[in-house]
Each structure stands twice: as C-alpha cells, then as structure tokens.
Amino acid sequence: MSGQRSSLLLMPAVLLLASCTSAPSPPAATSESINLREGTSTAATLAATCSGCHAPGSNGDAIVSLDGYTSEQIYTGFQRYRQDPNGATAMHRMARGYSTQQVQLISDYLGQP
C-alpha cells in the first residue's frame, strides 16, 4: 500500500474511533492502536512468513509479488497449490501444511478486497 493510500484509509478510521470511545485519544495513539491490533492479529502472524518470498514491491517473474491481487485471487491460487498432488515447487510443498481456514485468513489479510 502506498503512503498516500494509507493516509486516506486512516482518515475515516480516526473519525469513527472518535465517535465510539468515551475518552478521546490523540490521533497518533489511534492510528497506532489500529496498526497494533491489525498488525499483530492471528492473520498477520500467519501471513508473516509469506513475504520472505513475496515481499511487497518485489518484482520477480518466477515468484510473483502479491501486490494488487484480491483476497479471492490469492485464496484461489493458494488452494490450487495446496490441492495439486503433482505440484513440484517449494510453494506446493509449503501450501500443503496450511488448513483452509488458515488460507482464508492469510488471503483476507494480504489481498485487496
């Protein structure tokens, strides 16, 4: 996500938080709490391994960057790796170690809506 997009996303978030907490927090703490909750979630922790090969901004052709993919696309691709009995790549061998529920969490976390 670009910095610009990030700040656009946080704007409505700040407004929403201001309306639903009794004690108003400073904006810095607000964005930090969001980052903290989301960035340390079950899904984020599971997805942490992925960027060892699929780092944001990486531009390989043998290992694709996941930039710009939707959650559904990542989910479909991941499941294809998981379920292909003849798959030979390292990704096939790793994908088999994840449950459908984990694949869903990872895809939702990494993908665009």
Add this chain to the structure above:
Amino acid sequence: MTQLSRRRFTSAITAVGLAGLIPSQLVAKTSSAKLVVIGGGFGGATAARFAKRLLPSLSVTLVEPNPEYVACPFSNLVVAGVRDLQQQRFTYAALSREGITVAQDTAVEVDNEQRTVQLAGGASLSYDRLILAPGIDFRWNALEGYDEAATTRMPHAWKAGPQTMLLRDQLRAMDNGGVVALSVTAAPYRCPPGPYERASLIASYLSQHKPRSKIIILDSNERFSKQPLFLDAWQDKYPGMVEWRAASNDGRVTRVDSSSMRIQTDFEDINADVINIVPPQQAGFIAQRAGTTDGSGWCPINATSFESLLQRNIHVIGDATIAAPMPKSAFSANAQGKVCAIAIVRLLNQLEVEATTLANTCYSYVTPSEAISVAGVYNSGAGTFTNVPNAGGISPAQDSNQLRKNEARQASDWFQAITSETFL
C-alpha cells in the same frame, strides 16, 4: 519501503472497533518502551523493522558492529566466480530512515537484572525487551588446530566477506589436477545444505576451468540435507569429480595443520591444495554473555514467543536458537524476526502471544543455472516447533532440467525478495 501489509479498507474499519477497546493509557504506557536488537542479519534487521512499523512510538535500537551486511545466501556463487561479492552487500540506511537507531558498535555485556546492554564503545543501552540475533560464532580449536590464524590458509567462508574471496582466489590459483578438501562439522550448524551446494558450485567451476581436479567432502555427519538430489546432481553433472565420505566412512576430520596444509581423519592424513573448513559452531558471543545459552552452546527458546527459556524479557531468533526442526537458515531467521516482533509488541501491550504456523524454504544451486529446494512447515504451539505432517520436503527426484532451471529462477527471486524486505 512499502507498508507492512496491504491493509484492506474494510478490515481497517473493523480494527478500529477493536482498537476502541484498548484503553488509551495502555498505548501511552508503551510509548516510551525500549527495544534493543543485537545483530543486524536477516533475523535482527527484520525484527527491528517490523517492531518499529507495528509500534511507531517504540524506541528501537539495532546494535551491529559492521557498517554493512554481507549476505551468506548466494555467496557460494561468489566462491565459484559467477557472482560479484558486491551483490551480497547491504547497508542499514533504510532502517535509519525508518526511525531505527543503528548503533555501529559491539555489544559486550548484558545485565538482565538492570536490563542494560553494555557496548564496546562505552555506551549503555537500557531495554524493556531485548532481541538477540547474534548468528553464529566459531568454536576455535574445537577442531584441533583450527583457530582464527588458520583461517588465513584454510578459509571457512562460513561468514561472507573476505573469507569468501579468499576461498575463491585459492580455487583460481590452484593448478588443474589439484585436490580441494571440504570438511563439514557435525550438525547443528548454519545452513544445513550449504556445504553441499558449495561442493556443487566448486565442482562446476573446476569442471570448466580445471577438469582434472577433484573435490572431496569429509563429513562428520552420516546424512545431509537434500542428499539424494545432491548425489544425483554430482553423478550426472560432475562424474568422478566429487567424492563424499560419511563420518562412518572415515569422513570425520579430527585435526588440521594449516602450515603443512594437511588434515587428519581417524585413519588417514590427507594433503590438499585448497582446504575449506566448515568449523564447529555455537551461538554468537553475546548470547553466552546474556546467559541465554545452555550446555550445547545454543539458545533454548519458547517457540511461540521466542523468549529465552533461561532469561525473561530476552528473545532470541535465527541461527543462535535451538529451533529444530526449523533449520538455521536466512529464511527461518527472517520469518522468526517478524513473528518475534509481533510477539513483543503484543507483550508490551499486555496481549497474549498466539501460537502460529511458520514455514521455511532453502534453495541450493547444483550448477550456476540449476537449483533444488527443501521446504518445511512448522507449528509454534506448546512452546516448541513441530513439523506439520504431510507438508514440506525436497524437490522431486526426477531429473528434469526444466524443473531445476525453474528453481534457480525462483531462488533468484527469493533472494531479491528477502533482502529487500530485510534491508532495502
């Protein structure tokens, strides 16, 4: 550097709902929290970056004596003369730009009672949580005769840099028909498939430039990573050139003499023209000073939080840890760095640390344009790592050149991705 994740708009809104439940004083309390990370390799640099991004108000100091990092993965290609060492070098400039304090200094002492780290330059750093990512140190003289002085004639090249170049230059200077000996210490050691990748790439160099030469691997182990694939590759691509001796086949080197360029096994004296020693290893020095190593010389950890089993508030990641079945690899260290950063940020906010699933993959070149791989998936529950069944394993055995070529291209993309995430 791009963001931690490409966060979804919708999940950001959902997260706000949750965030509203975090008492504001909780966040305020952690604002002054201090994290010190010792060691700027794939584990430490990654952990520092992720912790800082997750909790921007966290004070993060990375202690690393070297102004730049020289990456070990792919350095066997440098040994074989097909890659420039320059491509292995990375600075910490990006980390500094992100607000991480990079202290170019050596950590010499840890006082976990006072929660301070003493630096060689005289400064003292205080911490709430400490991450040790010191990598490996060599156990000089654990192999008789192999001390620091011996490395100038018998390079280890197991930390990349001048040693890598020395080994490359010795191979270049060797006559056609020369003998290269490669001694492999008993596991555990950094990069389990590394010695065999090195043998493959040295053989590739020799077969092109000095085809009458030989390489003999003297192994203190009975088996090794990706063994059937390496053995096939040697037979197929370098017939008669690579000899591997298991420990039980008199492969164990017991003594070296660098002045006469001789090595001894249990039953034989061997003279070689180039002698490369993968020496006995242990966790980096500071891990011992911090009291985080056990009798094995490595660091026992809780696999869920990476917290030391011997010292509270100190976390250890990467090669220094006892994390089997996760191997001592760059990929493991990088993944552990991210999961450890998440764990620490949660702990600083009084949130429980959750068990998760991590993976590892290691590519090894068998020629400069062909590679094989091993992968594993691990659960971190109950404080230890366990293999996820029916996952992982090595590349298929069938000798398909296209498969090996594809894996070489994947390896190259992997290197780009992991170094970019860690350093760029």
